[in-house]
Amino acid sequence: MKKSIKTVISVILCLCMVFGFSVASSAETADYKRIVSVFNDDPKTMIGISWYTQSDSPSEVKIYSSGKDVTSQVTLDKAAVTSFEGNYVHKVTVKGLTPGTKYDYKVGDGATWSDYYTFTTDDGDSSVDYISVGDPQASDLGGFQKAAHTVEKAFEYFPQADFYTVNGDFTNDNTNDQWSEYFEAFAPINSKTTLVPVTGNHDDPSNWFVNQFNLDTSESVETKDGVNYSFDYGNVHIAIVNTNDAFSMSQYQLNWLKNDLNSTNADWKIVQMHKSPYTLGKDGKWPDALYLEKTLAKVCDECDVDLVISGHDHMYLRTKPLTDNKVSDDGVTYVLGGTCGSKRYEIRTFSVDTFMQKEFIASNIIQKTGYGNEWNGENWDTKDTTKNVGGCFLTIHVDGGNLTLNAYIVSDETDEVNLVDTYTMTKTTGQNTATYTGENVHKKGYLYNWIVSFVGWIAYAVTEWLPKFFKVIPDIIKSYAKTGTF
Ligand SMILES: [Fe+2]
Numbered sequence: 353m354k355k356s357i358k359t360v361i362s363v364i365l366c367l368c369m370v371f372g373f374s375v376a377s378s379a380e381t382a383d384y385k386r387i388v389s390v391f392n393d394d395p396k397t398m399i400g401i402s403w404y405t406q407s408d409s410p411s412e413v414k415i416y417s418s419g420k421d422v423t424s425q426v427t428l429d430k431a432a433v434t435s436f437e438g439n440y441v442h443k444v445t446v447k448g449l450t451p452g453t454k455y456d457y458k459v460g461d462g463a464t465w466s467d468y469y470t471f472t473t474d475d476g477d478s479s480v481d482y483i484s485v486g487d488p489q490a491s492d493l494g495g496f497q498k499a500a501h502t503v504e505k506a507f508e509y510f511p512q513a514d515f516y517t518v519n520g521d522f523t524n525d526n527t528n529d530q531w532s533e534y535f536e537a538f539a540p541i542n543s544k545t546t547l548v549p550v551t552g553n554h555d556d557p558s559n560w561f562v563n564q565f566n567l568d569t570s571e572s573v574e575t576k577d578g579v580n581y582s583f584d585y586g587n588v589h590i591a592i593v594n595t596n597d598a599f600s601m602s603q604y605q606l607n608w609l610k611n612d613l614n615s616t617n618a619d620w621k622i623v624q625m626h627k628s629p630y631t632l633g634k635d636g637k638w639p640d641a642l643y644l645e646k647t648l649a650k651v652c653d654e655c656d657v658d659l660v661i662s663g664h665d666h667m668y669l670r671t672k673p674l675t676d677n678k679v680s681d682d683g684v685t686y687v688l689g690g691t692c693g694s695k696r697y698e699i700r701t702f703s704v705d706t707f708m709q710k711e712f713i714a715s716n717i718i719q720k721t722g723y724g725n726e727w728n729g730e731n732w733d734t735k736d737t738t739k740n741v742g743g744c745f746l747t748i749h750v751d752g753g754n755l756t757l758n759a760y761i762v763s764d765e766t767d768e769v770n771l772v773d774t775y776t777m778t779k780t781t782g783q784n785t786a787t788y789t790g791e792n793v794h795k796k797g798y799l800y801n802w803i804v805s806f807v808g809w810i811a812y813a814v815t816e817w818l819p820k821f822f823k824v825i826p827d828i829i830k831s832y833a834k835t836g837t838f
Pocket residue numbers: 487489520521552554663664665666
């Protein structure tokens with residue numbers, strides 16, 4: 353073949369490759385479903401990829417950097433293909449990646465391949481940006497598309513985001529169909545970034561969740577119906593905690609979390625989980641919120657956590673900084689991150705000053721129609737019923753010693769993105785020093801920890817929760833008559 357013809361063919365092939373990258377990544381392909389990347393151990397050099405197929409086939413991944421196939425330069429750690437509820441689950445962990453690098457990848461069986469998806473490794477610097485959303489929790493494709501629209505608007509608005517987190521309740525009923533619909537609706541997002549998943553109570557039992565995501569939970573303790581894991585991203589440590597275990601969180605997990613938070617030098621410590629100790633939604637009145645206040649909040653105080661982000665109660669609420677359940681300048685800020693979806697909850701005003709002190713509220717936005725309200729320091733102003741009705745997303749921007757959290761609502765009515773809350777924390781960097789260097793594994797068995805948790809839960813429930821609950825029973829009945837739900 354003449355050299356000039358070879359050159360022309362090479363140019364055409366290169367153009368095809370570049371063109372292929374530019375048009376790919378918008379939808380799932382027929383054979384390869386639920387493709388997603390998650391952080392697996394070290395976000396600088398590793399990534400966990402997973403996908404589903406309908407037939408038993410080999411797990412192959414191709415990795416590209418700047419259009420060049422670099423698969424031979426990394427290590428692919430392939431898990432055995434497993435069968436789960438009529439699906440074949442593929443998990444491949446990619447190791448040996450270069451920090452701060454954008455990679456394209458495709459999955460397949462070696463003969464046929466998916467579209468190209470993308471992830472970017474952490475560059476390790478102290479500028480970190482991410483998006484956080486709660487509770488897509490839909491029951492049909494339309495509902496998931498609505499939730500995905502909120503997240504797409506978030507990425508349009510905050511394109512510098514390194515990744516996004518979903519704080520639990522991916523689906524409403526944890527069925528195969530609903531997980532398929534989540535992945536179908538979120539494919540345009542999952543194809544271009546990395547997901548940090550948190551288990552919610554609607555993801556319980558967690559077999560679906562565990563089978564969806566290629567997470568490294570090997571350094572966690574035993575926990576039921578969910579997962580714990582953590583990672584450092586730049587100068588931020590993020591611990592993901594399961595709130596589906598015994599009475600929300602077992603003694604096992606609390607010990608794990610304490611050791612985990614004490615084993616990092618990162619400047620910022622963020623905990624993300626599903627249930628919150630501080631909420632004015634319908635779930636704030638149950639003992640597990642009080643139990644989290646008595647247990648998890650204590651660990652966060654002791655370990656100098658800066659921010660706790662949760663989901664579960666489908667409204668936005670930020671507390672003032674709290675230490676030992678009191679407002680304190682140097683305390684932990686708790687944020688209930690709202691829902692990106694359409695299922696939204698009313699406020700339970702009877703919880704104010706019973707289950708949560710009014711003075712703790714820094715910001716509270718109710719996303720539900722007819723409740724488009726903002727906390728104004730005295731009450732919930734009912735005048736604006738449109739601006740705050742829509743899907744909620746958070747942006748977290750860390751730049752050295754500054755952390756800014758913004759909350760936005762994508763208006764149902766206008767599709768405009770409205771900033772509804774902004775909050776900045778500052779600190780002197782380089783002052784967090786790891787104090788725990790041991791192995792984060794506990795000697796006593798699960799049953800022992802379950803019993804300790806149970807005894808603690810009963811003690812709090814009887815001595816503190818029951819008297820509060822009795823006090824608000826008439827309000828609960830009135831609320832049930834109005835909303836049809838407890
Ligand atoms: Fe939820």
